Amino acid sequence: MELTLWTYEGPPHVGALRIAASMEGVHLVLHAPQGDTYADLLFTMIERRQRRPPVTYTTFQARDLGGDTAELVKRSIQEAVDRFQPEALLVGESCTAELIQDQPGSLAAGMDLGGAPVVSLELPAYSKKENWGAAETFYQLVRHLLKAQMPAPGTPPPSPQRWRAEGRRPRVNLLGPSLLGFRCRDDVRELTRLLGAEGIDVGVVAPLGARPADLARIPAADANVCLYPEVAGSVCSWLERRFGQPVVRTVPIGIGATRDFLGELRQVLGMEEQPMAPESSSQLPWYSRSVDSTYLTGKRVFIFGDATHAIAAARVASRELGFEVVGLGSYSRELARDVRAAARELGLEALISDDYLEVERAMAEAMPELVLGTQMERHSAKRLGIPCAVISSPLHVQDVPARHAPQMGWEGANELFDSWVHPLMMGLEEHLIGMFRHDFEFVEGHRSHLGGQAPAEPATAPASTVALASGSPGPASEERTPVGTSDPSWDPTGEAELAKIPFFVRGKVRRNTEAYAREQGLALIDGEALYAAKAHFSA
Amino acid sequence: MGGSTTVAAATAPALEVRRESGQREVFCGLTSIVWLHRRMPDAFFLVVGSRTCAHLIQSAAGVMIFAEPRFGTAILGERDLAGLADANEELDRLVADLLQRRPEIRTLFLVGSCPSEVIKLDLAKAAERLNTRLAGQVRVLNYTGSGIETTFTQGEDQALLAMVPLMPRAPAAPAAEGAAPAAAQELLIVGTLADAVEDRLISLFGRMGIERVRSLPPRHSRDLPAIGPGTRVLLAQPFLSATARALTALGAQLISAPYPLGVEGSAAWMAAAAATFGLDDARVAAVLDPLVERGRRAVAPHREILEGKRLFLLPDSQLELSLARFLQRECGMELVEVGTPYLDRALLESELALLPAGTPLTEGQHVENQLDRVRAARPDLVVCGLGLANPLEAEGIATKWSIELVFSPIHGCDQAGDLAELFSRPLRRRNLLRFS
Ligand code: SF4
Ligand code: SF4
Numbered sequence: 011m012e013l014t015l016w017t018y019e020g021p022p023h024v025g026a027l028r029i030a031a032s033m034e035g036v037h038l039v040l041h042a043p044q045g046d047t048y049a050d051l052l053f054t055m056i057e058r059r060q061r062r063p064p065v066t067y068t069t070f071q072a073r074d075l076g077g078d079t080a081e082l083v084k085r086s087i088q089e090a091v092d093r094f095q096p097e098a099l100l101v102g103e104s105c106t107a108e109l110i111q112d113q114p115g116s117l118a119a120g121m122d123l124g125g126a127p128v129v130s131l132e133l134p135a136y137s138k139k140e141n142w143g144a145a146e147t148f149y150q151l152v153r154h155l156l157k158a159q160m161p162a163p164g165t166p167p168p169s170p171q172r173w174r175a176e177g178r179r180p181r182v183n184l185l186g187p188s189l190l191g192f193r194c195r196d197d198v199r200e201l202t203r204l205l206g207a208e209g210i211d212v213g214v215v216a217p218l219g220a221r222p223a224d225l226a227r228i229p230a231a232d233a234n235v236c237l238y239p240e241v242a243g244s245v246c247s248w249l250e251r252r253f254g255q256p257v258v259r260t261v262p263i264g265i266g267a268t269r270d271f272l273g274e275l276r277q278v279l280g281m282e283e284q285p286m287a288p289e290s291s292s293q294l295p296w297y298s299r300s301v302d303s304t305y306l307t308g309k310r311v312f313i314f315g316d317a318t319h320a321i322a323a324a325r326v327a328s329r330e331l332g333f334e335v336v337g338l339g340s341y342s343r344e345l346a347r348d349v350r351a352a353a354r355e356l357g358l359e360a361l362i363s364d365d366y367l368e369v370e371r372a373m374a375e376a377m378p379e380l381v382l383g384t385q386m387e388r389h390s391a392k393r394l395g396i397p398c399a400v401i402s403s404p405l406h407v408q409d410v411p412a413r414h415a416p417q418m419g420w421e422g423a424n425e426l427f428d429s430w431v432h433p434l435m436m437g438l439e440e441h442l443i444g445m446f447r448h449d450f451e452f453v454e455g456h457r458s459h460l461g462g463q464a465p466a467e468p469a470t471a472p473a474s475t476v477a478l479a480s481g482s483p484g485p486a487s488e489e490r491t492p493v494g495t496s497d498p499s500w501d502p503t504g505e506a507e508l509a510k511i512p513f514f515v516r517g518k519v520r521r522n523t524e525a526y527a528r529e530q531g532l533a534l535i536d537g538e539a540l541y542a543a544k545a546h547f548s549a
Numbered sequence: 550m551g552g553s554t555t556v557a558a559a560t561a562p563a564l565e566v567r568r569e570s571g572q573r574e575v576f577c578g579l580t581s582i583v584w585l586h587r588r589m590p591d592a593f594f595l596v597v598g599s600r601t602c603a604h605l606i607q608s609a610a611g612v613m614i615f616a617e618p619r620f621g622t623a624i625l626g627e628r629d630l631a632g633l634a635d636a637n638e639e640l641d642r643l644v645a646d647l648l649q650r651r652p653e654i655r656t657l658f659l660v661g662s663c664p665s666e667v668i669k670l671d672l673a674k675a676a677e678r679l680n681t682r683l684a685g686q687v688r689v690l691n692y693t694g695s696g697i698e699t700t701f702t703q704g705e706d707q708a709l710l711a712m713v714p715l716m717p718r719a720p721a722a723p724a725a726e727g728a729a730p731a732a733a734q735e736l737l738i739v740g741t742l743a744d745a746v747e748d749r750l751i752s753l754f755g756r757m758g759i760e761r762v763r764s765l766p767p768r769h770s771r772d773l774p775a776i777g778p779g780t781r782v783l784l785a786q787p788f789l790s791a792t793a794r795a796l797t798a799l800g801a802q803l804i805s806a807p808y809p810l811g812v813e814g815s816a817a818w819m820a821a822a823a824a825t826f827g828l829d830d831a832r833v834a835a836v837l838d839p840l841v842e843r844g845r846r847a848v849a850p851h852r853e854i855l856e857g858k859r860l861f862l863l864p865d866s867q868l869e870l871s872l873a874r875f876l877q878r879e880c881g882m883e884l885v886e887v888g889t890p891y892l893d894r895a896l897l898e899s900e901l902a903l904l905p906a907g908t909p910l911t912e913g914q915h916v917e918n919q920l921d922r923v924r925a926a927r928p929d930l931v932v933c934g935l936g937l938a939n940p941l942e943a944e945g946i947a948t949k950w951s952i953e954l955v956f957s958p959i960h961g962c963d964q965a966g967d968l969a970e971l972f973s974r975p976l977r978r979r980n981l982l983r984f985s
Binding site: 011012013014015016017019020021023024043044045046047048049050051052054055058059060061062066067068069070071072074075086089093104105106109110135136137139 | 571572573574575576577578579580595597599600601603604605607608609618620621622623624625626627629630636639640642643646647663664666667668695696697698700917934935936937938939940942943
């Protein structure tokens with residue numbers, strides 16, 4: 011048993027739902043108790059879809075449990091097929107149905123459903139989660155639909171450069187975009203445009219917008235672009251093994267990554283190297299170099315999200331915006347290795363966790379000036395008073411905007427610049443608050459360009475307080491009850507000097523000074539000690 | 550059909566109810582946590598369930614950004630499924646942890662879910678065990694919010710039911726019904742009300758002459774009202790079947806009335822209480838008449854929009870009958886179909902009497918068939934859940950999402966205008982938007 015306040019991912023059947031709802035002509039029958047239809051809201055409200063997700067739930071109740079729930083499953087399957095006439099049918103269970111073991115997949119297999127392919131899903135709800143469920147569903151569906159086309163073992167793989175011989179433009183599939191993924195709709199649009207300009211056609215985009223018949227065309231492309239490894243990683247590897255289709259694995263988020271992505275793609279497809287001028291395509295490089303951005307240098311940023319977006323954000327933050335990444339982590343255990351590698355490059359140890367409180371603690375400890383995270387990190391950032399931008403699912407309704415807001419490609423980089431810099435205090439304001447602290451309107455922590463009145467609470471809460479107040483298993487108890495003796499305390503002159511430090515770095519200064527005092531064996535911190543610590547740490 | 554604000558349909562023949570079964574597009578009772586945790590901030594709601602349950606609550610409460618979460622889920626793992634003894638130990642450990650870190654919690658609700666019920670994890674026993682161990686420091690209660698047992702607002706019914714045994718017993722009964730002096734009686738309003746609405750209703754009862762009014766649930770989880778034969782229970786919500794039965798089993802008397810939605814319903818609700826307490830008619834009228842007059846004036850502009858419009862309500866909260874009654878009688882709407890997840894005839898007797906003869910009532914749901922009926926009827930307004938609202942809008946059918954009704958202050962004569970506005974707004978909006 012595990013105490014969870016917020017969960018980064020839903021159960022695996024929600025992943026299956028994402029695949030079904032992203033596609034056309036696919037229907038999912040889910041054996042689930044009354045109440046599990048709440049998941050429809052994710053699509054009708056957060057994604058603001060105009061139609062119900064293509065899911066039929068058995069919605070059994072307690073009184074059905076005494077009777078024949080298997081009969082109920084069969085009835086639901088039959089009704090769904092009759093009414094919706096899907097081109098492919100998915101059958102699966104939610105966590106509760108898994109416990110009563112009606113085997114809906116085999117039940118469906120034994121029914122006469124008029125020939126539509128039926129894919130039975132195994133979704134272990136007590137050990138796996140949403141992204142795994144999405145990847146597994148996508149993989150099973152593709153595998154099922156491509157069974158007939160599978161080349162005999164030993165057949166040499168087709169050349170990714172056959173487009174030349176065939177006298178056509180090279181063609182790639184974009185695999186992975188789905189509903190409830192982060193900005194997938196606009197990423198697809200952006201990349202399709204970008205690839206088109208490079209002379210590359212897009213074959214199948216899946217699962218988003220694809221029909222089963224489209225999936226059958228996947229092998230006709232020269233390469234697969236694995237846009238979201240969390241969802242398409244296993245499918246791409248399988249296609250590579252069985253169909254010899256190469257996979258482009260660089261995720262084009264950020265300027266550098268987009269260049270690498272195009273480079274990798276050209277190489278795979280055997281295209282000429284092209285001189286690239288991202289400066290003319292994206293504003294980010296110039297905006298970031300312009301003097302207005304100088305104050306962004308060394309801003310401490312904490313990054314958490316799914317592996318794909320966290321890794322990409324770390325590169326953009328450290329190399330393209332000049333931030334200092336002080337924390338990097340992900341809840342995607344399946345891709346933990348990649349996150350660890352990215353963190354190591356930045357001299358950090360990656361945080362791999364799906365425990366929201368552990369993430370909050372790590373955030374509090376790192377004392378960042380900016381948090382790039384998920385919808386969940388908004389909670390922690392709020393309590394710590396740290397500006398925050400969302401870079402990854404889980405998301406809420408405001409992160410499915412009406413405007414074109416990709417993360418990928420050149421335009422995506424523009425979006426990253428705007429949305430990450432916006433929550434920070436603008437440079438002039440930052441200077442003036444550092445100089446004059448008695449203003450009645452521009453008080454400490456105020457970010458007037460955000461239009462708010464209330465100043466944010468400075469991020470001074472030590473990790474221990476956080477764990478205490480957030481009400482759940484936190485650090486070991488000795489951390490929560492400070493052993494008074496060794497802890498230096500602040501005298502009034504020390505407090506006064508501390509108050510002069512701009513609020514967004516005050517937390518860090520407080521901690522450094524305390525560490526310094528402990529090191530020096532000081533029991534009382536006065537103003538001098540603060541300056542001594544400052545010199546000590548900048549040396 | 551114009552409806553009427555004056556004619557009482559006391560002689561209406563018993564309405565027939567269509568019973569339907571099939572896919573139900575409703576929330577489970579866990580959802581009630583979303584408002585109960587705000588009503589009793591000193592309580593913590595610990596769901597014992599799966600990741601699905603955790604995901605449901607956060608999806609429902611997700612727009613609130615919390616500094617201090619007041620609910621959580623103990624997610625069952627494979628090990629817990631393998632051995633129930635382990636699961637009990639795990640639960641104890643987890644609760645101990647939780648309470649150590651949140652010493653200010655006064656009441657802990659262990660909330661049962663579908664998974665915990667299917668594996669027969671006995672949360673009642675767990676609550677008992679924990680109560681003994683924690684010896685009064687924290688009260689541990691348990692109730693079911695599972696989808697297999699409860700629909701949406703029934704979660705509140707179960708939560709209140711769990712609190713009933715802890716309510717102090719009120720002193721001895723009056724000799725015979727109505728014989729006790731009003732002063733010995735206490736009025737108990739049952740069902741969650743918005744704070745401001747609660748204050749207002751209590752002050753109005755005071756002006757009519759009812760001095761002692763308490764509420765269940767209280768604002769502080771340990772401040773439970775007393776219960777006994779002197780207690781007169783007025784249900785503010787129609788979905789409290791189990792709680793009402795438990796209260797009457799302890800000797801309390803249930804006041805039969807329509808529910809306090811709209812001017813008519815609210816006035817009748819208050820008048821029923823006044824009658825039970827044997828209050829002076831003139832004094833009651835002096836309080837109610839101006840309220841009714843003002844309430845009608847507030848409803849009038851919305852009635853202009855709603856009058857003659859055809860209404861279809863899908864099952865959700867059991868508020869549907871009361872809403873239909875208000876919208877038909879006070880706003881002049883025509884009822885195409887009134888769906889409810891569950892119909893307790895005893896508790897809805899007064900509402901049923903006020904609905905026009907021939908109103909098509911449906912208990913239960915087969916959502917696809919019901920949507921076919923919606924499409925065939927093309928009503929002017931459909932009251933439905935958020936899973937259906939946007940898809941129906943996209944088909945050109947105006948909707949009012951129903952969950953808002955359990956999160957908004959809608960009770961009492963003073964709120965009748967606001968309540969009507971919730972339904973007129975989507976129609977007004979449709980008239981307002983122009984893209985050409
Ligand atoms: S904003 Fe979020 S919580 Fe609110 S109705 Fe929309 S989807 Fe639901
Ligand atoms: S319906 Fe059951 S399994 Fe689903 S969220 Fe509700 S209690 Fe949990």
